[in-house]
Amino acid sequence: MGTSPPYREGNEHSDMIVKTEGIVLSKMKYRDTSKILRLYTREFGKVSVIAKGARETKSKFRAALEPMNHVACVIYRKDNRDLQLLSQCDVITPFRHLSEDMGKMRVGLSVVELVDIASHAEEGNEILFSLLVDVLQTVNSATKNPVSALYYFEMKLSGIMGFNPQLERCVHCNAGIPNGLEETGRCVITHDGILCNNCSDNTGRKGISASAVRSLQQMQRATTSESVLHMNLSPLVNEEVQCSLLRHLQHHIEGFRGLRSEEVFATLL
Ligand SMILES: [Zn+2]
Known part of the structure; x- marks a missing residue:
């Protein structure tokens, strides 16, 4: 051949x-x-x-x-x-561990499903390909928190596809959203990014916690999937981060309603 x-x-x-x-x-x-x-x-x-x-x-x-x-x-x-x-x-x-460990399999299948949904036939994208291989490798060899690599992947996928959420400044008034966001504050995430405490108050919408905002910012700033594996999110923050990212992808990717692999695992785990 x-x-x-x-x-x-x-x-x-x-x-x-x-x-x-x-x-x-x-x-x-x-x-x-x-x-x-x-x-x-x-x-x-x-x-x-x-x-x-x-x-x-x-x-x-x-x-x-x-x-x-x-x-x-x-x-x-x-x-x-x-x-x-x-x-x-x-x-x-x-990637043997991806099929031997349920937590890793769940992340790996979500990642390949997202690439399938987000990409068009016969449109090569080396950056997306490298990201895909890198994240699967990281999840395969991870010793803790493989789900953090999924959130990293979702964040980087948004960037590659041109809808990176703005998380460092308020999308409405441009105020900086510092790391030291007040613990009591809650921020609303829109389709473009984050609203500061003040602008969030005016929307009447339920916001996400300061910890979740910080986690999303860290995912976005990270430059390798391996570097997010130390992030061990509490169940509450995990849910906030997961929902925020999924809603963001659903808004920007036409026809995307949710991950089939997540539904399958929801019935198994
Ligand atoms: Zn604002």
Whole structure:
């Protein structure tokens, strides 16, 4: 495969064999022996592929096609075709702990689901790809608080997609929102960012606690997913942070109602 020419004769540059790395976002059975997968690839972004014969016992794909896997793949690709043909797929990094630990699996599945929802087909974004791999790696090897890496991911995803919330200054009056926000104060989070205590009072809406605001600011300032793992949020603050981020993503990502993986885990945990 590696020695094949990039273009085949007679097809006007529309066929090519490409090697790329990707993360498996989802899989589904197709007919009796095959699988259809969505991959997030480094070069082409989200790509749907069919893995023929993947469900046969002696399949060449073996265990590579599981969601959250980091894989090297060879795709036979044609322009203007919704479903590409996967001809080879091997695991690069086995993220074993993501499937062995329920807390980690929950975070990992939420992360791949968010990438699936937020990205468009065949729009490569290396920054998003690197973020995705980095967060899965961090969650896989985390010794504590893997859910903090999910909030970090959601915050960075917002930035990559161009709707980073403004958390350091009030979106209405531009007053600074210091770290030392009064413990008794509550701030309202809008679709664009935060309202200071004064501006929040005028909205009549229930705000979030100073601790939750500080946690969101820390997630936004952090530059690596590993650096947020020390953040152990209390159940109350955890809920505030989780809801704020989810509402933010729901407002900005068309058609996004909530995470399926969260619903599944809500019934299990
Ligand atoms: Zn204000």
